[in-house]
Amino acid sequence: MDRARHLRNYDLHSWTGITLGLIVYVVALTGCFALFDNEIRTWEDPALRVSVPAVAEQAPMDEVFTTWMEETSGGAELEFLRFDYPSTYAPYYMGMMQFHDENDEHVFEEQRWDARTGAPISMRGDGLGIWLLDFHRDFMWPDGLGGRTVGRSLVGIVGIILMLAILSGIIAHTKIREEAYSMRLKRSQRLKWQDSHKVVGIWGLPFYVMIAFTGAFLGVVVIVSQLIAAIAFKGDLETLVDAVLGPGKTPTGEQVQMLTVDELRAFQHPESGEAPAMLIFANYGDAAAEIDVYYTPDTELTTFEVLAISGATGEPITDDPYREITPANRVTNSIAPLHYGTFGGIWLKLLYFVLGLSLAVITALGCMMWIERRKHGNEGTKSEGFYNRLGHLNTGVIMGLPVAAMAIFYLDKLYFGAEAGRLAATGWTYFAAWFAGLGYALVRRNDYATTRELLMASGALALFIPVLNGAVTGGWFISALASDHTVSAWVDVSMAVLGLSTIAVAYVLPQSRSDKVSRRAEAELAPAE
Amino acid sequence: MSPIILGILGVVLALIGFFTWKAPRLTSVILWALIASMLFSAALLLTLPLEFKSLALWMALAVPIIWVAFQFWCYWDKRGWRVTAGLITISILSGAVVFTTPPPV
DSSP states (O other): OOHHHHHHHHHHHHHHHHHHHHHHHHHHHHHHHHTTHHHHHHHHOGGGOSOOOOGGGSOOOHHHHHHHHHHHHTTOOEEEEEEEOOOSSSOEEEEEEEEEOTTSOEEEEEEEEETTTOOEEOOOOOOHHHHHHHHHHHTTOOGGGTOHHHHHHHHHHHHHHHHHHHHHHHHHOTTHHHHTTOOOTTSOHHHHHHHHHHHHHHHTHHHHHHHHHHHHHHHHHHHHHHHHHHHHTTTOHHHHHHHHHOOOOOOOSOBOOOOOHHHHTTOOOTTTOOOEEEEEEESTTBTTOEEEEEEOOSSSSSSOEEEEEETTTOOBOOOOGGGOOOHHHHHHHHHHHHHHTTTSHHHHHHHHHHHHHHHHHHHHHHHHHHHHHHHHSSOOOSOHHHHHHHHHHHHHHHHHHHHHHHHHHHHHHHOOSOGGGHHHHHHHHHHHHHHHHHHHHHHHOOHHHHHHHHHHHHHHHHHTHHHHHHHHHSOOHHHHTTSSOOHHHHHHHHHHHHHHHHHHHHHHSOSSOOOOOOHHHHHHHGGGO | OOHHHHHHHHHHHHHHHHHHHHOHHHHIIIIIHHHHHHHHHHHHHHHSOSOHHHHHHHHHHHHHHHHHHHHHHHHHSSOHHHHHHHHHHHHHHHHHHHHHSOOOO
């Protein structure tokens, strides 16, 4: 490759990294927590820390469900109706519906019921678990700025930029085999960062490619695919939806007796023998009613397997070409399990956690190197003070985020306001802790000490999470580990281990710059990239 | 179309033209690669001889790859102008295909 092309490619890698590097870092780090969404929600809500009763002990739900549906909708035509059976992470029955009210507004309602008694359970407000998952998925983008679709697209664009950074990074590293084993720990600080960036980047490459592609797909496809299809259909979205999903079945107007949710529980999957996990109804109560019965999949690389049946007779619907599972369906269905690591149990998720953390570290190192090169190398055009402030800002954003993530665990357990305000309080706490970290970095003016101290603070916060949980809920992890529901106890144990590891890492980090390499000497090493 | 909207459109087009002239690679990587990938994908969606439902899913999977490939090309080619011209040509040809091909029913 000629030098001009190499430099252009290197510029592309460098600029994609520095313009969106911090956002990639935020998405990567928040993604590490989003992996354990189900576990964290169980930790969050003590009502979920129960095991699922045997089917014979579960309450019959038909009357409860239909009464709730009729009373809540007031007889309005339902646009969406769903019923969930109890599961490990949601050990209760749950109903959801959407309808148009008399003011022509979309109304969404949900209710959960005790699995043993069928009694209504009050809904706990969204908070910690939803924040950690949705901040990763869509930055909790506010409705006033376009809503979650905009946020999700931005996260998708981060995936695109990460793909571009990976591609340009691979091309930039012409000696990839040598660099995979090159760690010059006794040289300058920047060389240590540079080697770590390369070594970790090369070894984790297959994971990073997969996570960037699946993330880009999950984020961008929501809006871009619709846009492309709309261009192809010249704005005729109705024809487009019909072409992809098939024309919706229109109600006949003839009322029929539907199969009940208790009868539907017996509809085992014909091949796997699994019991239904969830039902989605269309044209409820009409002769044209259809029920999509969702099962835990036989193959792991899909979220659910779906069987469509007639709502009145229970006969499988086999003559609908739009329900046929094609290879394209299988590939697209595998994207979410691949991205969230749901296909291989808890150990795979832990591996994802480590690799996700390494992606966050690579991105952070990339940003630090960019500043360092300009501060001590020959690439900078601004004053040293400018790069110092940029360094403080960078350190504050990077090191403030783990503190913020830990702080909302405390908010969750110490919150005393209305349940409706829980999510907002979580958000305010998150940003307050993050800004506090940023402020600390700007006041401390020593990026090495700031990194060490904020890492210590994050570790200490994580370490005391089990104590907080035990003191507030009475669910001490030692006794919970011996019970029949150990999920929240394992969250406590993981947090304690994470806290100790973080403190240990912080302990070995330097308090200040250990090398005094001159600007010129550093500059001479730069083209080795 | 109202004169105000026409005015705004004119200003936007003039700005795009100005930035394309001043920084062809940067404008291409940010804007032209996105426009070209969307129109090119739409044209493929209409012309490839596959069952539409499957093709729509395959194209959804291909969009991130096509987009990144066009972005990468912006900095790979020796001449910045050649990339911009190429992306604009792809956009125009794809747009023509989209305009002249009826959507599947």
